[in-house]
């Protein structure tokens with residue numbers, strides 16, 4: 604079932620939502636300018652991350668890299684360091700690579716067409732439509748989870764919204780409803796409505812500017828739409844990590860091809876770590892012997908408080924251990940540094956949690 608608006612009704616629906624957005628939209632830092640680069644960075648940071656979490660990172664990132672060229676010229680290590688804690692580091696790596704392409708192929712200007720934009724690393728159809736519509740008024744509609752929920756309620760579409768057929772149906776509806784003359788504001792208005800009023804659990808229909816057009820509201824179906832998503836059963840994983848300390852208070856970090864390097868440590872500097880089953884200390888010692896050539900028998904690994912870490916469907920328990928060593932090994936792809944200087948390096952939040960266990964009672 605699609606939304607059936609007659610032209611006049613569609614125009615008044617658009618006027619109403621745009622008017623509401625222009626009056627009530629939140630004052631977010633990325634809305635201060637239509638510079639494509641600033642919009643782009645915001646859209647990438649906001650993928651799978653809450654607005655409140657993004658804000659401080661966004662400001663700091665733009666202070667260091669105020670434009671495409673400054674980011675393109677930066678070292679990857681610096682980019683990852685400023686992203687550190689925001690998670691999903693492939694976003695930062697792709698953004699960095701994409702700015703280099705924008706400089707090399709487009710003279711530093713963000714491309715103006717969908718095709719060229721989609722050719723950049725890390726940019727899918729949602730991000731391309733968002734940046735092009737907001738920064739360049741290209742009439743493209745966006746569809747993400749928020750917008751899909753709003754549209755599904757407006758049109759009383761039941762079932763799993765992510766099912767391919769339904770998603771395509773929602774895309775068509777989004778295209779039909781798009782306010783061609785103000786695509787950027789329109790897309791942001793739908794997102795804003797989904798984030799602030801038409802929320803997943805308790806939509807505030809009584810203050811919704813478009814309740815008059817909403818079928819789910821008139822049919823009393825707002826709580827049934829969208830249908831809850833089927834979630835993958837969580838997988839429990841235990842990862843033991845070693846903080847080796849020398850008499851100078853230094854430790855060693857690795858680029859470890861070991862446990863869950865990608866999802867947990869995002870291919871950044873990390874403590875040596877390995878997924879464990881029965882005997883974490885013994886398995887970790889064997890891992891240290893393998894990757895650092897440390898004599899496992901002579902190592903006294905002391906357990907520190909465990910920490911929980913969730914990555915998508917993985918329910919990870921981090922088991923940090925500390926061990927005093929007389930000398931830290933020197934190996935390729937390792938880094939020796941004072942634990943206090945850890946924040947100078949790009950490290951994932953899992954690594955920070957492991958380091959924090961040192962200062963816990």
Ligand code: SF4
Nearest residue numbers: 801806808811814817
């Ligand atoms: S009336 Fe309620 S369910 Fe419908 S769009 Fe507004 S907030 Fe969402």
